[in-house]
Amino acid sequence: VIPMKLRFPPWAVLLIICLVVGGMLAMVNALTEGPIAQRAVEAANAARYACFPDADSFEEMELAPDSGVDSCYMAMKDGQMVGYVAQATASGFGGPIEIHVGMDLDKTITGVNVGGSKSAETPGLGAKAKDAEFQAQFTGLTIPTQLGNGVDAITGATITSGAVSSGVNEGGYFIQDLISPSVED
Numbered sequence: 190v191i192p193m194k195l196r197f198p199p200w201a202v203l204l205i206i207c208l209v210v211g212g213m214l215a216m217v218n219a220l221t222e223g224p225i226a227q228r229a230v231e232a233a234n235a236a237r238y239a240c241f242p243d244a245d246s247f248e249e250m251e252l253a254p255d256s257g258v259d260s261c262y263m264a265m266k267d268g269q270m271v272g273y274v275a276q277a278t279a280s281g282f283g284g285p286i287e288i289h290v291g292m293d294l295d296k297t298i299t300g301v302n303v304g305g306s307k308s309a310e311t312p313g314l315g316a317k318a319k320d321a322e323f324q325a326q327f328t329g330l331t332i333p334t335q336l337g338n339g340v341d342a343i344t345g346a347t348i349t350s351g352a353v354s355s356g357v358n359e360g361g362y363f364i365q366d367l368i369s370p371s372v373e374d
Contacts, residue, residue: 237262237274240291240300244271258363264291264299272299273364279356282315282348284308288356290327292364298334301327303353315349323353332361 197205237247244264252261257277264272272293278285287305292298303318317323326340334354336342342350 236289236302239302240274240289241272242300247274256363258360261363273367275360275363277356277359279352281352282346286318286352286356288353288360290357290360292361294368296331296365296368298327298330298361301357314343315346317343317346318349318353327357332365333358
């Protein structure tokens with residue numbers, strides 16, 4: 190039995206519990222933050238190499254806030270630029286889908302990588318956009334890509350298929366403007 194002098198009010202007990210639990214959560218966050226960020230960098234690098242397998246390195250480009258793409262990298266081989274890889278985000282059935290598209294200097298798509306950490310397409314349907322077979326349809330094409338014109342939609346997932354095609358076009362048009370800047374008045 191606790192003597193009356195040592196009793197804590199219920200709010201003080203709750204405060205102590207909240208401080209201890211909050212401290213533990215902060216510690217776990219601090220321990221996992223670095224490895225999570227490192228995995229995200231590794232996944233982005235793997236996506237770039239999947240889009241431009243001939244490159245041996247990539248150099249990040251600075252983008253204007255209204256560029257229309259999330260990021261863009263110059264694909265380098267033996268110190269020479271051989272193309273670009275851009276990342277665009279499209280709205281699929283389940284939310285945002287990150288699409289990386291690689292394009293050589295002849296404006297031909299060298300590869301596409303679909304996914305991203307926030308991708309939540311329907312398992313068994315829209316998630317098939319991550320399959321190598323679906324992504325390989327874009328390789329060798331030029332912009333604009335269209336469903337039914339060299340690209341077959343995923344059965345039961347036309348919204349996702351259209352979103353991927355749209356994202357490939359968005360990234361591809363950005364790269365085309367880098368290769369051959371349009372003349373504006």
